[in-house]
Amino acid sequence: MIQTAAPPTLDGLFRRLLARQPDALALADPPDKTRVTGQQPRQLTFAQADRAIAALAAHFVEAGLPANSVIAVQLPNTIEFVLTVLAAHRAGLVVALLPQLWRQAELTVALNRTGARAIVTMGRIDGVGHADLAMNAAVEAFSIRHVCGFGNDLPEGMACLDDVMANAPAAAPSATQDGRRAAIISFDVTADGFRAVPRTHLHLIAGGLGIFLESGVPQGATILSAFAPSSFAGIASSLVIWLLSGGALMLHHPFDAEVLEQQINEQPCDVLVAPASLALRLVEAGMLSRMAALRHVIGLWRGPEQVTSSPEWPAEQAALTDVYLFGEAGLLAARRTDDGAPMPILPGPQRAPRDAEDASVTGEILLTPKATLALRGPMIPVAAYAPSALAGNSLSAQPPLDHIDTGYAARLDRATGALCITAPPSGIMAVGGYRFLAHDLQEWAKRLGQGALLTALPDRLSGHRLAGRAQDNARAREAFSALGLNPLMSEAFRDRPTTG
Incomplete structure (x- = not known):
């Protein structure tokens, strides 16, 4: 009987690098x-x-x-x-x-x-x-x-x-190493509320491999990661890419511009992994031109609907790969064209790298009848997002799906057939890497008494920003801290300067 090797794990990838280059x-x-x-x-x-x-x-x-x-x-x-x-x-x-x-x-x-x-x-x-x-x-x-x-x-x-x-x-x-076993659990917010999303090693490797192949990260690269690692995208874009490239992983605690420039130039670093908004700010501040060793930038978009309207990238300095993040459901990587414009995304199978004839299929994009974007493929944890049947009604059970509806509104461009992501999921507010239900924000505000308001306002860089109003902002901040809520909630009630 022929025994097949167990699917790879992250630790297995690390051990291979250890055997090859321990020092x-x-x-x-x-x-x-x-x-x-x-x-x-x-x-x-x-x-x-x-x-x-x-x-x-x-x-x-x-x-x-x-x-x-x-x-x-x-x-x-x-x-x-x-x-x-x-x-x-x-x-x-x-x-x-x-x-x-x-x-x-x-x-x-x-x-x-x-x-x-x-x-x-x-x-x-x-x-x-x-x-x-x-x-x-x-x-x-x-x-x-x-x-x-x-x-x-x-x-x-x-x-x-x-x-x-x-x-x-x-x-x-002596734990058994098997890539089909669960590796991580991350957390998402969907229209159904707070959701734990388990993923196997194979899910993680597939996500990282898609970014790695599309961005063209070289073997042995020195990678600087300035993206918080507490999500599927954070793991796939830093830890997994590092293990696939076999180089060195430099870590940056977001964010200090001077420290970032120092790290990139002193190491020196070939690859920068960062929020896309940060990468664009480096260009605006003229910092990118001072990073001579940098050849690849991987920009992660927590608001994927913002990619097509973003500024052109100076491709002569470093190549930019846009990574569209759809909460914890999945991601999509697309390297910018030679003129620095976002790559048009067509529905159907997604390959990496896109310009190679024998490119591997990393996933598939679908448009649902509700005009929302759906994902399927080797990185997508379909079971974690499966809808629940109505209690006590077996006839309501839906057939198993092979894709995840991300909730992002989307359409096709009539002239090019390219995908246009037009809006984030309804009722969900994204503040940087944190997502909230709009309903939950109002429920928390009610705890502060009559007249208190907590809402999310559109923000070009982070998707939304929280703003609050209360009779006493200082007491509101203290109350939210006492409830054990994160600083995004309490700082929404910061005092604003008055103009005379």
């Missing part, structure tokens, strides 16, 4: 890490990273976390994030990605929804005590059995993972 540079912290977390920045070779991963994986196993259980991670864009994710996979665990701005209310919901058995965080991030937030959220999540963190002055009862990595690793855990 090559693998990971580098942001130079301003001391400001962000209070720790000194570090650089690790593949061999050094492997020892840290092995130590963390052994710790997770010794802590009694069974295979396939969920470990929640809320960390900044530093090497600890990469090491923790790969260590969790080596121990056979599933990583739940917790956005950095989430506070106790959202953390508690996510932990309970996923049944997480452990949570990993950093002592402080940008002056915020995330270790205390994690401890408080863990108290309200009955499934949590292990709380651990990196950094200084961790609260009592929280295991210190810096000490774990400093010690010699125990025997490597």
Whole structure:
């Protein structure tokens, strides 16, 4: 009987690079890490990273976390994030990605929804005590059995993972490596509300491979990632591309323009992964022309409806690949034309790279009868978005779908047949990388009493921005903080200067 090899995993890709180039540079912290977390920045070779991963994986196993259980991670864009994710996979665990701005209310919901058995965080991030937030959220999540963190002055009862990595690793855990198993859980907001979205290793590799092939990232590239890693797109565009290219991954905690320029020029970096709005600001500020080594920019659009109206890109300096993000449902990568204009997107199978005759199919775009955009293909977790049948009515059950309706309004251009994304999903507000139901914003505002208002206003760069009004803005901010809501809510009630 012929045995076939198990599908690849992220840790499996890392081990291949380790075997080939153990002494090559693998990971580098942001130079301003001391400001962000209070720790000194570090650089690790593949061999050094492997020892840290092995130590963390052994710790997770010794802590009694069974295979396939969920470990929640809320960390900044530093090497600890990469090491923790790969260590969790080596121990056979599933990583739940917790956005950095989430506070106790959202953390508690996510932990309970996923049944997480452990949570990993950093002592402080940008002056915020995330270790205390994690401890408080863990108290309200009955499934949590292990709380651990990196950094200084961790609260009592929280295991210190810096000490774990400093010690010699125990025997490597023997968890089965299989790319068909769940690797991460990210979180989305759809018209049906808050949704946990699990993905396998194969989903992640397919998403990263689509970006990697379309953008033309070279083998052995030095990649700088300035995109928050707490989403499917964040993992696919940084961690996965790094493992596919086999170079070095430089991390930037968003955002400091001077630090970013310093990193790109001193490393030097071939590839920049960043929000598309940030990449365009680099051009406007004249910074791109000062980054001589940069050859590829991967710009991620949280508002994909904004791509076609964006300015032309100076293609003679570096090639730009637009990555359309459709929440956590999926993504689409398209490299700009030679004149810097966005590449027209046609419905049907999507190939990468688009200009190659033998290009691989990375997914498919469909237009639904409701004039919305739908996705299917190897990166799309269809089951996570499957509609539920009406309770008690078996006749209401729908046949299984092979695609996800993203909710983005779309049409075809009559002259070219190209796809035009015209509006985001109805009733959903996107503020940077965070999505809210418009209804939920009003429900939170009601807690502040009569006359309070919380709404989302259109914003060219981030999709929307939150604005609030209350009789006492300072008390409103304090109330939202006390409710455990993220800073986007409370800062909507900031005092605005008056004009005389």
